Amino acid sequence: MPNNLEASIDIAAAPEKVWSVLADLRRMPEFSPTTWKVLALGGVRVGTFTVNVNKDGWRVWPTSSRIVAFEPNKTLAFRMNENRTVWRYELTATAQGTRVVETRVVDPKGIPAPVRAMINTAMGNEQEFEAALVAGMQETLARVKTAAER
Known part of the structure; x- marks a missing residue:
């Protein structure tokens, strides 16, 4: 069964600065090692539909999403x-700046069987895929930190 995943980082920048980096979805390929392109159809707000192109080595695949929470x-x-799955970034002000927590939460119904089969066929298996996702989350947050602290 797929797991919920989490990664976090402390950033020496105010939440407003970190938000300006994270909320600019056009920059996501700069941060995420598996995101090649993000196209938000309309402004970035609750309900916005996005089309995404992901990559991992020779593998390239499209995904789509809908923004379900947007609180500046x-x-x-x-x-x-x-x-x-729901991917979430939570920003919390700290004495030194901002703590960012990135999570991936699996729907209570689980991941659809065809998607799980694709993960097990094309991505090794769920455990390897989830380990790669956590590593990617950590890399994403480290890159966001670098950009926000500039």
Whole structure:
């Protein structure tokens, strides 16, 4: 069964600065090692539909999502249409700047069987895929930190 995943980082920048980096979805390929392109159809807000192109080595695949939470300087979340997972960024002010927590939450119904089969066929298996996702989350947050602290 797929797991919920989490990664976090402390950034020496105010939540407003971190938000300006994270909420600019056009920059996501700069941060995420598996995101090649993000196209938000309309402004970035709750309900916005996105089309995404992902890559991992020779593998390239499209996904789509809908923004389900958008609270400036606090929360950005989107639900992946293909696998029903919700990816969330939570920003919390700290004495030194901002703590960012990135999570992937699996829908209570689980990941659809065809998607799980694709993960097990094309991505090794769920455990390897999830380990790669956590590593990617950590890399994404490290890159966001670098950009926000500039």
